Amino acid sequence: MDLPTLQDNRSDDHLSARIPWDTFTVLLELSAKLFAVASQLGFMFQTVRSGNHGIIFAALCVAKPLIENFARQHMWSMPRVVEATNTDYLRMRSLKSLESNEYRLDILSGNLIQYIITEFRNARKRLGEISTDYPETQYYNKSSPTTGLIASFVGDFPLMYYVAISLLKPSSISLATIASLQQSAILLRWLFWDVFYQADSLRRDISRIQHLYDLEKANPIIKDGDVHYPPENHSDKGMALELNHVLFSYPGSKEDKKALDGVSFRIEPGELIVIVGANGSGKSTFVKLLTRLYDVNSGTIIVDGQDIRRYKLSDLRKSIATLSQDHLLFPLSVEENIGLGYPEAMTDMGLVNKAVEMGGAQEILKKLNNGLKTVLDPLSIQYGSSVQEGDGTELAAALKQLKKKVEVSGGERQRIVAARTFMRFNSNQIKFVAVDEPSSALDPEGELQLFNNLRQKRAGKTMIFVTHRFGHLTKHADKILCMKDGKVAEYGSHAELLTRKGEYYKMYNIQAQAFENVPSGP
Numbered sequence: 001m002d003l004p005t006l007q008d009n010r011s012d013d014h015l016s017a018r019i020p021w022d023t024f025t026v027l028l029e030l031s032a033k034l035f036a037v038a039s040q041l042g043f044m045f046q047t048v049r050s051g052n053h054g055i056i057f058a059a060l061c062v063a064k065p066l067i068e069n070f071a072r073q074h075m076w077s078m079p080r081v082v083e084a085t086n087t088d089y090l091r092m093r094s095l096k097s098l099e100s101n102e103y104r105l106d107i108l109s110g111n112l113i114q115y116i117i118t119e120f121r122n123a124r125k126r127l128g129e130i131s132t133d134y135p136e137t138q139y140y141n142k143s144s145p146t147t148g149l150i151a152s153f154v155g156d157f158p159l160m161y162y163v164a165i166s167l168l169k170p171s172s173i174s175l176a177t178i179a180s181l182q183q184s185a186i187l188l189r190w191l192f193w194d195v196f197y198q199a200d201s202l203r204r205d206i207s208r209i210q211h212l213y214d215l216e217k218a219n220p221i222i223k224d225g226d227v228h229y230p231p232e233n234h235s236d237k238g239m240a241l242e243l244n245h246v247l248f249s250y251p252g253s254k255e256d257k258k259a260l261d262g263v264s265f266r267i268e269p270g271e272l273i274v275i276v277g278a279n280g281s282g283k284s285t286f287v288k289l290l291t292r293l294y295d296v297n298s299g300t301i302i303v304d305g306q307d308i309r310r311y312k313l314s315d316l317r318k319s320i321a322t323l324s325q326d327h328l329l330f331p332l333s334v335e336e337n338i339g340l341g342y343p344e345a346m347t348d349m350g351l352v353n354k355a356v357e358m359g360g361a362q363e364i365l366k367k368l369n370n371g372l373k374t375v376l377d378p379l380s381i382q383y384g385s386s387v388q389e390g391d392g393t394e395l396a397a398a399l400k401q402l403k404k405k406v407e408v409s410g411g412e413r414q415r416i417v418a419a420r421t422f423m424r425f426n427s428n429q430i431k432f433v434a435v436d437e438p439s440s441a442l443d444p445e446g447e448l449q450l451f452n453n454l455r456q457k458r459a460g461k462t463m464i465f466v467t468h469r470f471g472h473l474t475k476h477a478d479k480i481l482c483m484k485d486g487k488v489a490e491y492g493s494h495a496e497l498l499t500r501k502g503e504y505y506k507m508y509n510i511q512a513q514a515f516e517n518v519p520s521g522p
C-alpha cells in the first residue's frame with residue numbers, strides 16, 4: 001500500500017503538561033469538566049425516564065465512543081513513518097532542548113539565556129495557528145474524509161435519532177432542548193480547556209527555560225553581585241587576577257578532598273599564563289573558580305582590585321571567553337553555533353567567516369552540503385510505527401533515510417567551537433580568556449594553528465591556557481604555573497623552570513625524551 005509520510009507539526013506540550021498548573025487554572029478546568037459530566041448525566045437520566053426511545057438514546061450515547069473508535073481504529077494500526085518538517089516547530093524543539101543540563105556551561109558562560117528565550121518566543125509566534133494535534137490525528141482529519149464522515153455520523157447518531165423522535169413526537173421538545181444543552185456543554189468544556197491550556201503553555205515553556213538557567217536556583221552557592229564590571233580603574237591590557245589562600249572542594253565531595261588547597265597566585269593584566277600538572281592536580285578547577293562557575297570555600301579571588309563575588313555575574317561573563325573540551329555544539333546551524341559567540345553580530349557574515357578561518361573550520365564547511373546552514377546534530381522528530389527497520393519495505397527505507405545524520409569528527413567539532421570563541425572576541429569586551437585543553441581532539445598542526453591564532457588576539461586580554469602538551473605554548477608563556485595535588489608546585493618562565501630542575505623540568509623531559517627516542521630514518 002502506498003502510504004504517505006506523516007508530518008508532525010506538534011508543539012511539545014505533552015512535556016509541559018507534567019508541570020503542575022496553577023490552582024486557578026486547575027479549578028476552572030475542573031469546573032468545566034464537572035459541568036459537562038453533570039449535564040451529560042442529567043440528560044441521560046431524563047431520556048431514560050422518557051420511555052423506550054429514551055433508553056435507545058441512552059444506549060447509543062454510551063456506545064458513541066466505541067462506535068467512533070471503531071470507525072477510526074484502523075488508523076492506529078497502519079504502518080507509518082512520522083517526520084516533523086515545520087522549521088519553526090523544530091526550532092522551538094531545538095531551543096527548548098538547550099534547557100538540558102549538558103548545555104548549561106555553554107549557555108551560562110556565553111550569556112545566552114535571553115537570546116534563547118527571544119528566539120523561542122519568535123519561533124512560537126511564527127508557528128501561529130498551525131495545529132498542535134498529534135500527527136495521527138492531523139492525518140486522520142486531513143486525509144480520511146470518508147472515514148471522518150462515517151465517524152462523525154455514527155458519533156452524532158444518538159442526537160440525530162432523538163431529533164427525529166422529537167420531530168415525530170413534538171411533545172418531547174424539552175428533551176431536544178436538553179440535547180442541545182449537552183452539545184453546548186461539551187463545546188464549552190473544550191473551549192475552557194483550549195483557552196487555558198494554550199494561554200498557559202507558552203508561559204510555562206518560557207519560565208522553564210528561565211528557571212533552568214537561573215543560576216540562583218540551579219546553584220545556590222553562586223550569588224550575584226551588584227558592582228558593574230569593568231570598574232573604572234581597570235587596565236586596558238586585560239583583567240588582573242589574584243588568588244589568596246584559596247581552598248576549594250567540589251560540592252558533595254569528601255571534606256578532606258581539596259581540589260585546590262591553599263593556592264595563592266597573581267596574574268598581571270595582559271599576561272599569558274600556562275597551567276600544567278598531572279591529572280587531577282587542580283588545573284581545570286583553577287579556571288572554573290576564575291570564571292566563577294564555583295565559589296571558593298575560603299580565601300579570596302580578587303579581580304581588578306575587588307572580590308570576584310562583588311561583581312554582577314552578567315557583566316563578568318560578558319568579559320570572559322572560555323574554550324574547553326566541555327563545550328558542545330547546539331542543535332542549530334553551524335552559522336548560528338558560531339554566531340552565538342557574539343549574538344549581537346550574528347548576521348554579520350564577514351565576522352562569522354573570519355571566525356571560521358581563525359577557528360580553522362574552513363575545510364569542514366567545504367565538506368558540508370549546506371555549508372554554514374548545515375545543522376549538525378539536528379533535533380529531529382522522526383519515528384516509525386508498525387515499521388521494522390530493514391524489513392525491505394518502502395517505509396523502512398524512508399525511516400532509515402530520515403535517521404541519517406551529518407557526521408563530523410571530534411576535532412572538527414572542536415574547530416567549530418573554537419570559531420565561536422573567536423566570534424566572541426568581536427564584542428571587544430573580552431578581558432580574560434580561559435582555554436582549558438581545547439586541543440585534545442586536534443592534530444598537532446591544528447593545535448599549533450589554534451594556539452597561534454589565539455595568541456594573535458592577545459591585545460587587551462589576560463590569557464590562561466591549561467595544557468598537557470609542552471612545547472608550542474609553554475615557550476610563549478609569561479609564567480608557567482605547575483600544579484600538583486591542588487597546590488602550586490612552582491611557577492616561572494619556561495627557562496626559569498627548566499633551570500630549577502623541579503616538577504616542570506621532570507614533566508618536560510618525559511615528553512621531550514619521547515621525541516628524542518624516536519629512531520631517525522635511514
Ligand SMILES: Nc1ncnc2c1ncn2[C@@H]1O[C@H](COP(=O)(O)OP(=O)(O)OP(=O)(O)O)[C@@H](O)[C@H]1O
Pocket residue numbers: 250251253258259277278279280281282283284285286
Ligand atoms: N565536578 C567535580 N566534582 C567532584 N570532584 C571533582 C569535580 N571535578 C574535578 N573534581 C576533582 O577535583 C580534583 C581536581 O580536578 P581538576 O579537574 O581541576 O584536575 P585537572 O588538573 O584539570 O585534571 P585533568 O588533567 O585530568 O583535566 C580532582 O581530584 C578531581 O577528581
